[in-house]
Amino acid sequence: MYKDIGCGEVREKDEGKIFRFAGWVHKRRDHGSLIFIDLRDSKGIIQIVFDPSKSVDSHKIALSLRSEWVIEVKGSVKKRIKGAENPNLLTGKIEVIATEIKILNKSKTPPFEVNEDINIDENLRLKYRYLDLRKPKMQKNIKTRHIVTKAIWDFLHEKDFVQIETPILIKSTPEGARDYVVPSRVHQGNFYALPQSPQQMKQVLMVSGFERYFQIARCFRDEDLRADRQPEHTQLDFEMSFVEQDDVLNLVEDLYKYLIRKISPNAEIPEKFPRISFKESMDVYGTDKPDLRFDLKLVDLTDVFSNSDFGVFNKTIDSNGIIKGLVAPGCFSYSRSQISELNQLIVENGGPGVFTLTRTNKKNNDLEVQDIKSAFSKFVNIEKLKESILISKCEEDDLLLICAGSKKIVNQSLSLLRNKIAEDLNLIKTDSFSFAFIVDFPLFEWNLDEEKWDAMHHVFTSPKDEHIKYLDSNPGDIIGQLFDLVCNGVELGSGSIRIHNREIQEKVFNIIGYSSSEVSERFSTILESFEYGAPPHGGMGLGLDRLVAMLVGESSIREVITFPKTQTAFDPLFDTPSLISNQQLTELNLDIHNKE
């Protein structure tokens, strides 16, 4: 070993001890005779003092040191002189008086400063990712990820889960996301695909009798990237046999409470994760991934505003639309430009625009038309206006925001406004993880473009037992045993109780419109396995990148992935993807046609 102790590990109690340290020159402060070096390693930073009166040779070498050089230093730990302590460093009360130094490696001047935390061009960061990862923030992010992963292993191991690896080279299944494919040399013209998730394999493992499986699994999809989407992401994938929905939810709830307590012991987290039905979530929050750190709620005003003289409302109701409102508390005096900003937000996202309503400080019952300020107050009778104020609980210092239009658009718009208002008014609790399960999703959703049913989640989700009978008559009425875990407005994962019966699975394929030849081509293995005693089973897939990003307060998952790709799925560090040799192409029997 080159070192006896980590730079960040030394404390006052070590005074007088002689240690060897090794690490990188974080910062050099040269006072002529006296030279200070902040030495950094994976454990932190410590100040090394080079004093010519203590060691002439060491001081001479220290003169040549530059940022990011790798050095080994021997010296004695000493309490800093009074007034020279640095409260920003864990090692700030002590320092090391160097007696020996060895330069282990020099460094070119880095393309950006490792010891500073400023926004560098993403391309440059990724090209020099090895330097970027040296930054203390990135070190912390990646280590947090390790701690989370370790905690998952510990927790699930204690609960009798078995970690099982599944293949990366699997069969391509064209539904869902676009597959990454790998050509086969042995079977020319044939391709493997990289898994979008280990879904079918883990279900087969349940048929195999493992009962409790988990895997920290890499998942691939060839789709466009986002701040929270990379071509490959990691999910905690688990599956359990002989369980009902609540068994799965309770396990995940315990696991996530355990993880949060490990990483942020002081964070606020619900003792019991609320279970909110999909319908309620859409009605009350306008979205299936509500941010529950604040409790603004939408109110339905469709009935209240029916049969008015206001054209917009009537047209909306005639075309099966809805009218909903959201109270922005204390925003009575919002200026024209503030309201226009809200309006713009909605319009930019394809929404209809927003109506506002405010009222005077008279008692609700005494309100008259002139007490209510709104674009439509003259067209809606006073009783209905009062009722809308009563239902929405719009007080004198509040601002009622109203949207009218199709159900989808209104919910989407008000959900955006809900988040925006909360942010503007500082209603979002910090250091809080407001987890919830969204449950009772419909099993199918109608695909307007193709005029057919699509699976809401995936094709293996089981209907609620009492809804199985609708498979033949009303697929749209079926509620699935299907659930999402959401936290602070982010979907962290979803899961379901699966179908374990061949007939039901075939009916679902049928509703989605797969022909029997398609079904046997893609799903014959899992269907056949179901005929050999498949146990009832269910599980989840939970995004690890998003979870860790949330835990360390990052908005992009690139900050918690060691070697991520750019928005064009390119890796500037290793220059990937790249051409392959003609020999490789020949072996694979592939020709590249140059696109014009």
Add this chain to the structure above:
RNA sequence: GGCCCCGUGGUGUAGUGGUCCAACACGCUGCCCUGUCAAGGCAGAGAUCGGCAGUUCGAAUCUGCUCGGGGUCGCCA
């Protein structure tokens, strides 16, 4: 594929038709300095302003195309 933002010494920014052969901070190089930790002082090097084409007497600045990065919609069961 659509829309939006960004691209100026090594890094981050300012400059948005002539006052700019480009400014500031950090970094870098050299010198001075024994208590700094965003060290300080002095001196210096370093950029044809992402690329190409155009408009103009004149372009970092305006226009078109293009490349790269980011965000977002589509897409992502």
